[in-house]
Amino acid sequence: MRISRKILPVLAAALLTVSLAACAGSEAAPDNDAGPAEGELTKVTVLMAPVHQEPTRIALENGFFEKHGLDVTLEVGGSADAQLPRLIKNEAQFGAxxxxxxxxxxxxGLPVKLVLNDVASVAGPEDGVWVRKDAQVKTMSDLEGKTVAVNSLGNTNxxxxxxxIQxxxxxxxxxxxxxVEYAAMLKSLENGTIDAAYFVMPYPQLAAENPDLEALEDPNSAIIDGTATLGYASSNEFIENNPETVKAFQDAMAEAIEYSNDNPEAQREMARKYTKLTSEQIDSLKFDLYSVEVSEKATELAIDIMFEFELIKEKVGIHDVVIDSILIP
Structure with a gap:
């Protein structure tokens, strides 16, 4: 199967992905279709990714969720395979x-849908493919015959x-x-268990400290300068029964996203509080840009290409994947 050069830029603009760490269970939250009493906050649980948490944590700590009537509990979620069923069971209401x-x-056949975009990466050396210098891998096509780690099989990365490569x-x-989970990727690459790994921030900063490793390239930047890579989903039932809560979550995150884009030092403060990076590593971080919308045209092309790569057996409709309120042409 061949993907045309014309399709690749639009494909990358659609791709949203996440690698998620193991999640702890949480008490199920009831639907809020009746809405809270006046002055009360609506309780929701949000499953975050282990990376790119900054806008979500800013939304909580800066009071954006509360401003929009939400009492939010944050958890670090698991893989999409583990996380999406939790949304369907209403154990959590939004998941990265x-x-x-x-x-x-x-x-x-799982009844879930994206309700929010989040990360919109720009081209640069931060995210991308890292290899051992002795692996004789200098181009993407050199990965033929190699073992390459991604955080989740069949995902955006x-x-x-x-x-x-194609x-x-x-x-x-x-x-x-x-x-391979992100936390284990670096060690696997260092000890030669794998030949290459796709890292996202902050792991490139850690890989750069090892003189035996080098960056190959960022498939995002090789395809397009700017691509969406992370969002939040909810179950169709929760979306249908709780439209005001969904809208409140979108509005709160929209404020947090705008604030994060305008205040990289606020993101750096979140990294200091919630990561194990050193002060020097945090100071060197180049944060992603964030956006709320999802491209309709690009997502439809992503569906087509997933079908051609045989990652899905049947094509699905764009409106079955993304809530209408965040779609743009």
Missing amino acids: TGSVSVISAVSK QIQLMAS EDGGDVDAVKFIE
Whole structure:
């Protein structure tokens, strides 16, 4: 299967992904279709990703959620496979995931939908493919015959890699993709268990401290300068029964996203509080840009390409994947 050079830029603009750490259970929250009493806050649980948490934590700590009538409990979520069922069971109301995971879930009949975009990455050296210097891997096509780690099989990172390898003339079928959590990727790359790894912030900063490792390239920047990579989903039942709560979550996060884009030092403060990075590493972080909307055209093309890569058995409709209120042409 060949992907045209014209399709790749639009594909990357659609791709939302996440690698999520193991999650703890939480007490189920009831639907709030009747709404809280006047002056009361609506309780919701939000499952975050282990990366790119800054806007969500800012929304909580700066009072944006409370301003919009929400009493939010934050948890670090698990993989999309583990997390999306928690949304369906109403154990959590919003979960960090991406279009690729949701497209895959919807194609399997799971009633979930994206309600918010979040990260909109810009081209740069921060995120991307890292290799050992002795691996003789200098281009994406050199990954043929290699073992490449992604945080979740079939997610955005893998699709970006597959598209870039194919665009560089490589044989995608000759690459072995394996699933490794971000926290274990660096050690696996250092000890030679894998040949390459796709890192997102802050892991490139950690990899850069090892003189035996080097960055190959960022499939995002190789395809397009600016791509959405992370959003939040909810269950169809919760969306239908709680439209005001969904709107409140969107509005609170929209404020947090705007604030985060305008205040990188506020993001740095969140990194100091909630990561184990050193002060020097935090000072060197280059934060992503954030956005609320999802491209309709690009997401439809992502669906087409997932189908061509045989990552889904049937195509799904765009309106089954993304809530209408955040779609843009």
